[in-house]
Amino acid sequence: MMELSHSLTLNEEALQQLPAAKRPIFVFEWLRFLNKVLGAANKSDIKGCQQKLVSQLVSQMAECPGPPTRQLVAHALATLFSVGDTYLLFETSNKCNDVLKNKDDSPSYLPTRLASVTCIGAMYEKLGRMMGRSYEDTVQILLKTLRNAESQLRIQIMITLEKITAGMGTAAANVHKDVYKAAKVGLTDRAMPVRRAAAMCLLELSKHAPFLYTSELENLCQLCYRSLESSSSYDTRCSIAKLLGSLLATTQNPPKEVLRAIQSGGKGGGGTLRLVSLEEALGLLSTGFLRGGNSFLKGT
Known part of the structure; x- marks a missing residue:
């Protein structure tokens, strides 16, 4: 049955025939295959099924994916828009933002929020300035979410802010100070991985914002x-030391x-x-x- 997962679009009929416990594995195998195929695909290969693919990938965010699955979903979405058409790009970005706007802060909804933030980061990292001025709203939503987020989400938001900074470069200069303020707070966060992510965010920001x-x-x-x-x-201290040394250099x-x-x-x-x-x-x-x-x- 798992060989049926090796298709460009998700075989939903085969998925429904599987026991509930095996469905995440089927989806994971499909995502692995999809990422391999998209890496070698051209625009004509995916033109006919891109809309369905985007819909299927976005729907996976609501399935409470674990870290490996959400990374694959994010990578596939970013690659899909870089290879194919971008007409659904802003709609997809808005859907990710809508997930973060949702007031549900229950533990069961956390994987969906993490998947959304991961997808945002992957798209900005891969597509950069093709994302247009949507970064302004996205950054503000991320910063607002950051205030009351638990540690896992704080880490992922910092990583995504780093990717937005890298992708947009100096084009996002009007939000650099906001990102800087948030990363400064993250640098003294009680969770060490958040500090590490904040240090890496500031390191990337320093490449585009001379005021640092x-x-x-x-x-x-x-x-x-x-x-x-x-x-x-130790890893956190190394990241902070790298930031400090880079700034002075x-x-x-x-x-x-x-x-x-x-x-x-x-x-x-x-x-x-x-x-x-x-x-x-x-x-x-x-x-x-x-x-x-x-x-x-x-x-x-």
């Missing part, structure tokens, strides 16, 4: 030290366009752009090793 390593550099360095001080996870080797903007007296999202000197950068780094304050040696 100019006007906000000192504040962000101090926040990194506070986060390091209370981080109990960028001050000495900024992108050419940022350097030109500084030389012409330009401004960034956080105010007038100014790079610190090497001595100042090392001074900021050394504060982490001084006794007291927000250093590593506090209380020793």
Whole structure:
């Protein structure tokens, strides 16, 4: 029966004939096959069934998928729109947003919300600026959801904000400060994986928002030290250290366009752009090793 899962669209008739316990496995096998096929497909191959495919993939979000399944659904949706037509792209994005707008915060609805956030991230990462200005609403919905989300959802939202930042680049400059504020809070979250995701989000943001390593550099360095001080996870400390090191390194080797903007007296999202000197950068780094304050040696 499982060989019937190897089709471009989900064989719903075969799925219904299976016992309830085997249906998730059938769907998982179909998604694995679909992702392999879509990777080598061209537009003409999927033109006739794209609408049905989108509908079937979106419907899987409501089936409370586990992490592997939702990753496959997200990847398939993103690939489908990159290979095929994009006429259903914004409708699909809105459906994902609608899931997050739903007030149901019960544990049983959490997998659906996680799947929705994962799909949003995959589409922005893969399609980038093809998503248009829909990112404005999406980011605000994600940030609103973040306020009362439990740890799993906070992690996934941070990962998705990172992907939106990567996909949209400087085109999303008007939401960079909002993302920055949310990621700063995430950097001191009680859950270590959230801190790690927030650090990676800030690292990606620093590639597109110069104010992180100019006007906000000192504040962000101090926040990194506070986060390091209370981080109990090795992976989390490594992520924060990578962020801190990258910020300080960028001050000495900024992108050419940022350097030109500084030389012409330009401004960034956080105010007038100014790079610190090497001595100042090392001074900021050394504060982490001084006794007291927000250093590593506090209380020793």
